[in-house]
Amino acid sequence: MRGTPATSRPALGDGTARTALSDGTAGSAAETGPAGGPRHRATTVGGPRPRRRRAAAVDLREVTKVYGTGDTRVHALAGVDLVVHRGDYLAVMGASGSGKSTLMNIIGCLDEPTAGRYVLDGVDTHRLTQRQQSIIRNRKIGFVFQSFNLIPRVSALANVELPLAYAGGRAAERRLRATAALERVGLADRLGHEPSELSGGQQQRVALARAIVTDPVLLLADEPTGALDSRSTAEVLGLFDELNASGRTLVVITHESEVSAHAKRTVRMRDGLIVDDVRRVPVSAQPPLWEPSTPTVVITDARGLVHSDDRGDSDGRHGVDDRGDTDGHHGAGAGPVPTGVLP
Numbered sequence: 001m002r003g004t005p006a007t008s009r010p011a012l013g014d015g016t017a018r019t020a021l022s023d024g025t026a027g028s029a030a031e032t033g034p035a036g037g038p039r040h041r042a043t044t045v046g047g048p049r050p051r052r053r054r055a056a057a058v059d060l061r062e063v064t065k066v067y068g069t070g071d072t073r074v075h076a077l078a079g080v081d082l083v084v085h086r087g088d089y090l091a092v093m094g095a096s097g098s099g100k101s102t103l104m105n106i107i108g109c110l111d112e113p114t115a116g117r118y119v120l121d122g123v124d125t126h127r128l129t130q131r132q133q134s135i136i137r138n139r140k141i142g143f144v145f146q147s148f149n150l151i152p153r154v155s156a157l158a159n160v161e162l163p164l165a166y167a168g169g170r171a172a173e174r175r176l177r178a179t180a181a182l183e184r185v186g187l188a189d190r191l192g193h194e195p196s197e198l199s200g201g202q203q204q205r206v207a208l209a210r211a212i213v214t215d216p217v218l219l220l221a222d223e224p225t226g227a228l229d230s231r232s233t234a235e236v237l238g239l240f241d242e243l244n245a246s247g248r249t250l251v252v253i254t255h256e257s258e259v260s261a262h263a264k265r266t267v268r269m270r271d272g273l274i275v276d277d278v279r280r281v282p283v284s285a286q287p288p289l290w291e292p293s294t295p296t297v298v299i300t301d302a303r304g305l306v307h308s309d310d311r312g313d314s315d316g317r318h319g320v321d322d323r324g325d326t327d328g329h330h331g332a333g334a335g336p337v338p339t340g341v342l343p
């Protein structure tokens with residue numbers, strides 16, 4: 001799938017997007033150019049290393065989804081090509097009924113395409129059994145929904161531990177990781193609270209902690225701020241920015257332009273097709289509205305993979321870490337590599 005020349009398929013609604021971005025990533029809907037990561041690894045101490053191409057987080061080719069039969073047939077997706085590279089931050093917009101949720105269900109392995117191909121982080125989902133699909137979903141994707149989908153009458157900590165329980169592992173380790181995820185979203189002081197004891201914004205932050213606790217390749221959100229007031233919306237969007245700034249890949253479905261303004265790239269859907277594709281900043285740049293309130297520490301490991309680590313104080317967002325560089329900026333060229341999950 002790699003190396004397909006961008007010219008081999010029609011550039012879908014390039015809109016105002018630049019077709020050749022500074023990081024070499026094509027600006028068309030297919031975005032079939034090189035992944036956003038490799039150039040960074042070349043800067044690693046120890047001289048040049050072989051450029052290993054990394055699979056895109058999401059790679060959809062001519063994906064269709066047809067509901068019903070005969071007269072009631074609905075082409076919810078009518079042939080979608082979409083490549084989302086690791087580290088990208090994509091907003092999916094479109095009117096009600098345009099196919100956004102269908103697309104989300106397919107990207108999230110919650111539903112299968114009628115035709116076409118979907119490769120998730122290098123794994124062709126077509127050949128997977130239902131059980132394998134649920135494993136891959138658990139391992140590679142973190143979900144955030146409009147209605148939070150937390151388990152009632154269970155603590156925030158237990159809610160966040162849940163995906164780890166599915167994945168196995170020791171109880172102490174699960175507790176540690178869930179606590180760290182809740183700290184990261186600024187809820188260190190709410191571990192024992194049940195959803196009903198939390199505000200909507202706090203509940204969505206618990207859901208976000210649950211989504212990131214497994215360290216997924218992809219964070220997938222469907223109208224994540226749809227049920228939030230403006231202050232909570234700003235908090236959640238700030239967290240999305242931070243997560244993306246530290247390398248996580250985000251796909252956010254929204255009809256709010258306030259939400260899409262935070263994304264690096266916005267695609268627009270109509271009648272089951274992507275009709276517009278606008279990139280605001282390169283995959284390797286920081287998200288456009290990110291405010292680096294927390295210094296980000298970039299660590300390069302022995303294999304030249306770059307980890308980012310931002311440490312905060314108890315609210316997870318405003319701490320000062322003496323290990324960090326002072327301004328927390330890395331510039332587009334040297335920004336954190338979209339690492340997602342590191343083995």
Ligand SMILES: Nc1ncnc2c1ncn2[C@@H]1O[C@H](COP(=O)(O)OP(=O)(O)O)[C@@H](O)[C@H]1O
Pocket residue numbers: 067068074075076094095096097098099100101102103
């Ligand atoms: N389970 C289903 N059965 C039949 N039609 C469906 C089903 N799910 C969605 N659709 C139809 O597919 C189209 C796209 O729906 P959807 O993906 O939910 O759009 P959006 O999320 O953009 O509002 C709509 O016409 C919708 O009515």
Ligand SMILES: [Mg+2]
Pocket residue numbers: 100101102
């Ligand atoms: Mg929808």
